Amino acid sequence: MTTTQASLAPPVCMDGEVLANRQIAPVTWIMHVHAPEAAPRMRAGQFVNLLTDPGIVPLLRRPMSIHKVIEHGGTATGFCVLYDVIGPGTRNLRAMVKGDKISFIGPLGNTLSVPETARRAILIAGGVGVGPIKFVAEELQRRGMRDITICYGSRDFDHSAPVKEVAPDGCRVLVCTDDGSVGRKGFVTDIVAELIAGGRLTPGDYVFTCGPVPMFKAVRDLLGQHGIEAEAATEEYMGCGFGVCFGCPLRQRQPDGSVVYKLCCVDGCLFPLHTLVFEGDEDGDLDVGGTEA
Ligand SMILES: Cc1cc2nc3c(=O)[nH]c(=O)nc-3n(C[C@H](O)[C@H](O)[C@H](O)COP(=O)(O)OP(=O)(O)OC[C@H]3O[C@@H](n4cnc5c(N)ncnc54)[C@H](O)[C@@H]3O)c2cc1C
Ligand code: FES
Known part of the structure; x- marks a missing residue:
């Protein structure tokens, strides 16, 4: 059954138990969390807001895409997040061990x-934007899609997660790094451009993308030239996570051309x-119409 946005389960606040926390690349980790009440409600593309320390530093929770739902005997019992260690919150995550509550x-x-x-999907990830990709690919496979290509670009070896961690079996994975230390040298948009040129990405394909804003802009401009639409997983700074x-x-640009504020969470x-308006875009630096959120 396809989940509609309206049928999504409301979020809960609860404690999970860390099952494992393992390093998969020099700066990248995956945390496995036992959370049997919440896991069955989790859908691809969604995220969790994690309290990384029960004290006050950092005060705010840290949002992380759901990387994978853990299943036992067909029952969802927990979830994983894939994260880069970049600041106090993610350093706290890295320090957690099996048995800790989160x-x-x-x-x-x-x-x-x-x-x-x-009938075909192209998933485009930049850097730690690879976080949601595995869950998205698994969901597409569950819906019967067989032709799935993952284009994954990152800065260098230190920031490149192994293919087996970011993609389920059965997907084609094309990897690049800015410096060529893993996969081919270049940007992920070079790979996407080649897919388009070779007829392996055409209008009507499902495209999902997650990564930094410069990558979003480059992907948007490239796809736009060929009339291809994409769904973007945005990652704005967050507080509460629930509006x-x-x-x-x-x-976000509306169908009538006006630009309104939306809430990422x-x-x-x-x-x-194609509806997102970024800094540097026409209208992107202006104080635009009121929020509809
Ligand atoms: C919906 C959503 C899903 C996310 N999914 C993932 C994920 O799967 N894996 C992952 O590693 N990260 C993900 N992030 C980003 C993650 O939340 C931040 O990396 C984390 O909050 C950093 O916390 P910190 O205390 O370690 O570092 P901070 O000290 O908070 O930040 C360190 C540096 O990173 C920058 N930074 C922090 N958050 C963001 C952001 N959202 N966008 C751009 N720059 C930022 C800061 O400006 C600073 O320079 C996601 C964010 C959102 C909103
Ligand atoms: S994070 Fe609080 S409204 Fe979005």
Whole structure:
């Protein structure tokens, strides 16, 4: 059955138990969390907001995409997050060990909108934007899609997670790094451009993308030239994660051309890529119309 946005389960705040926390690349880790009450409600593209320390530093929870749902005998019992260690919150995550309790709010955000007619999928990840990719690919496979290509670009060896960690079996994975230390040398958009040139990405395919804003802009411009749409998993700074603090605004162009503020956490975090207005875009630096959120 396809999950609609309206049928998504409301988030809960609860403690999970760390089952494992393992390093998969010099700066990248995967944490496995036992959370049998929340896990069955989790859908691809959603995220959790993790309390990385029960004290006050850092005060705010840290949002992380759901990387995978853990299953035992067909029952969802927990979830994984894939994270880069970059600051105090993720350093706290790295320090957690099996048996630790971790408070989380989730599942948060919306889920995939895959056109019924799509027969092929291209998933484009930049850096730690690879976090949600495995769950998305597994969900597409569950829906019967067999032709799935993952284009994964990162900075260098230190930031490149192994293919077996980021993709389920049965997907084609094309890897690059800026410096060529893993996979081919270049940007992920070079790979996407080649897929388009070779007829392996055409309008009507389902495209999902997650990564930094410069990558979003490059992917949007490239796909736009060929009339291809994409769904983008955005990652704005967050506070609450559920629409209360207004801490995660982003700008979205409406069908009538106006630009309004949306909240990444409750209106997204998935949005049609071509509707997003980024800094540096026309209208992107302006104080635009009021929020509809
Ligand atoms: C919906 C969502 C899903 C996310 N999924 C993942 C994921 O799967 N894996 C993962 O590693 N990270 C993910 N992130 C980003 C993650 O939340 C941040 O990396 C984390 O909060 C950093 O916390 P910190 O205390 O370690 O570092 P901080 O001290 O908070 O930040 C360190 C540096 O990273 C920058 N930074 C922090 N958060 C962001 C952000 N959201 N966008 C751009 N720059 C940022 C800061 O400006 C600073 O320079 C996600 C964010 C969102 C909103
Ligand atoms: S994080 Fe609080 S409203 Fe989005």
